[in-house]
Amino acid sequence: MKKSEKLRLCNRILLLLVVVMLLSAVQLEFTHSSGVWPVWVHIGLGCLFMAVIAVHIYLHFGRSDWFAKFRKQKSVVTRILWWLTVIVALSGLVAFAHWLASGVHAPIGGVHGKIGFLMLAFALGHIIKRFRFFLARQR
Secondary structure (H helix, E strand, O other): OOHHHHHHHHHHHHHHHHHHHHHHHHHHHHHOOOOHHHHHHHHHHHHHHHHHHHHHHHHHHOOOOHHHHHHOOOOHHHHHHHHHHHHHHHHHHHHHHHHHHHOOOOHHHHHHHHHHHHHHHHHHHHHHHOHHHHHOOOO
16 A cells, blocks of 8 residues: 555544544533543543554654654644644543543543644644545545
């Protein structure tokens, strides 16, 4: 499979995951993270989402220094999306550790959620700018 085909597949999976993550996040927001299973589903989806994001970045930049690559990005939206993704991943780990230890929703989970919504908004901008890639015919 060519790199462009891998990237197209990865992007389509990410498009699906963006929608699913948004639905999961909205559900947790409306229910104030009550219920164990919705939180576990969100954690699993979040791990999968971050893994596919890593594959997406790897397909673009390989094993190079991703921080340096994003620092040089011309697109401000992409640079902001990178930093929001890093912050969401780290805050998600902290929120997960707290939730695992206490079993209750904490302020860090709320902060993680708000930053996550912001990240998804920037991801939507990133997708819209490149939407022609989804429509392009495979040769």
